[in-house]
Amino acid sequence: MPFSTAPVRAANAFVIPAADEIDHRRALLCLTQAVYYEAGYEPIAGRRAVAQVVLNRTRHPAFPKSVCGVVYQRNSTPICQFTFVCDGSLDRRPEPGAWRIAQQIASEALAGYVEKSVGSATHYHADYVAPRWAPLLAKISKIGAHIFYRWPGAWGMPGAFAGRYMGEPRDPATMRPLIVRVPGIDGQTIEQVTGTGPIIDGTMLKRAPNDVGGLLDTSKGWTLNIPLPSEAGSATHAVAERQANAPAPAEKAQNDAAAPTTVLASR
Template identity: 45%
Template sequence: MDKGDQAEILEEGLNAQERNDLIPASGLPIEEMEQFAVIGKGSAQYTSAHKCLTQAVYYEAANEPLAGKRAVAQVVINRLRHPAYPNSICGVVYEGVNDPVCQFSFTCDGSLLRKPLAVQWAQSGKVAEEALAGAVEPLVGSATHYHADYVLPRWAFTLAKIDKVGMHMFYRFPGDAGGEPAFTRRWNGRENVPYLSEARLRQMLSGRYVEKVVKPEYTPGLTVTPHVTDRHAPSDVGGRIDMTKSWRLSIPDPVSGQGAYDTARSVQGEASQAADSVSEDEGATS
């Protein structure tokens, strides 16, 4: 689950489990996905892809049953093939790792600093190997999202629920965006594990990390000079409305709107008549 989803949790614990169970399955067909077996085993790209996928399976589903581990691997591969996500294994797993919100929380919350348990790591590596060799987990179909059953994120109500596997609830995009034909992207041929700041991860693990907000600087000759009329609502974050802030749509009521319109027309009419009068006087004296 996305690290940013922590701020969007509606319920936790038993209440979340009960409410999750009440969300009905979408009833959409669980489609069989295309096999993914395009990275040559033994290549440097395969080594990186296998490591990233093993990490995802281990840190997200180490104690899940085999089907649960395979389901997580399937989500990673589904995302790779969907236009909404990066088209590499490591790109999907580490998406947003150096941003305030990362897609897989283990990549930025310090979990990577914990030494993996040998047995679960080996199991996760085997699942990753099978997935990269073309194994498909049919239980989750075209799932691109999941969360643990003991939390209820707000986005759960915006997606189409597929099923519960182990302790994870799986979802797909609703409509055509979540159907198998929408998964058209191909692997980009590159697998890179991004740079990770160990100091930042240690701070995250201890709960001492605070994201620094860097204010944009004005550079004479290169950027537009700030002006007092450049106003932005506090909830305006790069053209997207942050609904966590007290933003409210304000539309003038019809009565006051009509009154302002009539006043403007009246003023414009008087100005037009005055201009016509001046033009006639000038014509008479010429």
């Protein structure tokens, strides 16, 4: 699929007001996670581009109006927008050096740095896969192993990115899904993620042989599914409600024994 010949228009800078220290800390953690787990070993520009996609989404009507809301977004069906949220990666200790770089990139993005090369991109995928949604979007840039896209027409123009930042959810961790054992397409199972703490299994980020840009092992049954604008309204509303009604950490502890939800991964 050819790249769009339309000009790539840089996004406006994203800055959380200095007075919102708690929101900034929460947003920094969520954005650092996205940069690290989605592009931790990509070129620096590629890591910045992932951060830019997340921030672009916070302003677009198809997505939640907080950084953590975007990163942890799920649709009405059990599908995660970012693979690492669903596949157990968050239970593995990050490699310190790559994490520090991801955190610095996230901090700069939240302070107004704009990765101009991806413009108003809201989607991306690895260059060795062909998601079903790719032909529906405008292909605008390739950085490292990732290809970046924006919505076609008015939905991808600067005027569409007028959403107002609403602050971070009270406890972003409550938005994180639980993983359960489910049959994979090869007859194997996806291991359940327990609440026993980080898995210490080496310093390098482990990737599946058929990884599609996060840590997605398609042989285990993970699938990619990106909602169209017409499909995203109810999903965004549901995420906004979850943010508003997120339980406090103490309330969450009381619910830890609740039955987990099966999830699939998406971008």
